[in-house]
Amino acid sequence: MVLTNPLSASEVGSLWLTYEEKTLIMRVLEYFIEKSEEQQARNLIGGLWQELNFYIQQMEILFEEQGMAKPAGFTKNDVNLEAPKLYDNGFDIMFLRILKEVSMGMYTVNMNMAYNDRVMTIYEGLTTITQKIYKLSTLYLLEKGILALPPKVTMPKKVDFIKNKSYMKGFKPFGDKRVLNTLEVGTLHHAIESNNVGLQLITGFAQCAEHKDVKQYFVKGMKLAKKQIKVFEDLLLESNIHFSATSGSTVTTSTVAPFSDKLMMHCIYLLNGFSLVGNTFGTFFTLRNDINTKSALMASEIFLYGQEAIEIKIKHGWFEEPPQMEDRAGIIKKS
Template sequence: MLEQGTYIRPPYISIPDKVDFVKRDHFLAGFFGHKRAITSVEVTHLFLNIQTNMIGKALITGYAQIAQDQEVKGFLVRGMQIAQQHAELFSEILIKEDLPAPMNWDSAVTDSTVTVFSDKLIMFNVSSMIAAGIGNYGMAIAASPRRDIALKYAALLPEITLYAEAGAKIMIKHGWMEEPPQADDREEIIKG
């Protein structure tokens, strides 16, 4: 990818000459007035969340091309749109900081429509990716002291959660969702 010029290197920040300590709570600001530069950890989470959304979008695009059920196809198209919107939002933050944002992976998707995976497997895989994405956003919130960045992640979580629920409903409807092991229901046991 480097030789072809298609690889976008992760953002680079200068190595500090000395250790600095936060002197004011302005470090946490981000809604009004001057915003401090984003930290290396914030850059890392933004870059990785853009990458995972773009790779996820490419994978879901391929899945949408081969899915058999129209409801599953619609679910996948919605996921493509969500991933694109989230990646654009995170890219805007990096670009405003004069840092590179990863490119999309759309060109990696072929035009194949040959069904190689079942809709059940596709839904399981996409549901797993959604769960991982929610975890990634949670980690990014915890690692982003600048309030405006943490709030952007937090504002996206309800949309992803509703998308995950829609996927679970499709899986339940088709009998594809295996019930995970659960703790003993003491009330039910006592009623016996």
């Protein structure tokens, strides 16, 4: 059979990555549905499961039609629904919101690499779902008093322009630095918020990881998240801006793993990539050089931490290889 509209290499790659991410999210959602004690949260998570399941099936149909091997992804073997609650106090929806942030960024890139109408339709649908769930999650968390709002600011009454390059200087041995602008405050607030959720997530992972090197890796991640939170909070405090912390601890004392080490490692691997991209995007709009320098140093540490994750995943046979292009040199050599 000759395909009238075969997938391009970029579409194969993006669908492969999307399928892996979606099957991971499905396993996480199944655990959260099982452990949720709040009906509104369970409805939100269950509704997302149903909608994502439809698009997973659409991708599987496309894989079969194209003669493409279905990615292994994550299966029922990667989740333990009998495990006790590892997180509490609305963490399920808080983490769901972070996952939707990751998805929004990924779908933008995926759509830019799509030329097949059916692939574009898949990403259009997933984007609509993601934006809806992100909004509902945010409203839910605000209603429950779990999500902290960014700092308030006095509304500007006139338009100003930057007069000279000193606006960019953050390293001043004498005198005060200029106060942060609203773009910089937004970037720092988001970085602290994301790292707070990441810290709670990886703390739970560290408590229940099976392999020693995986547990050590998660403990290292806890230290990195705490370091980033302190750096960004100190920058806010220098301008007399206080970050409002979320309410209470959300990690229980359970040491029974709800997820496989393979799934937990891949989850942190994805969040590392999201953190790098978000850090770079935020730094571009930051006009104080001390913030840029500190962000760049943090990005370097995140990158090295992500590389360590790849090594651990490969060591344990958990890193599924992305589809490869034809090895023309090898084919010619064998012919």
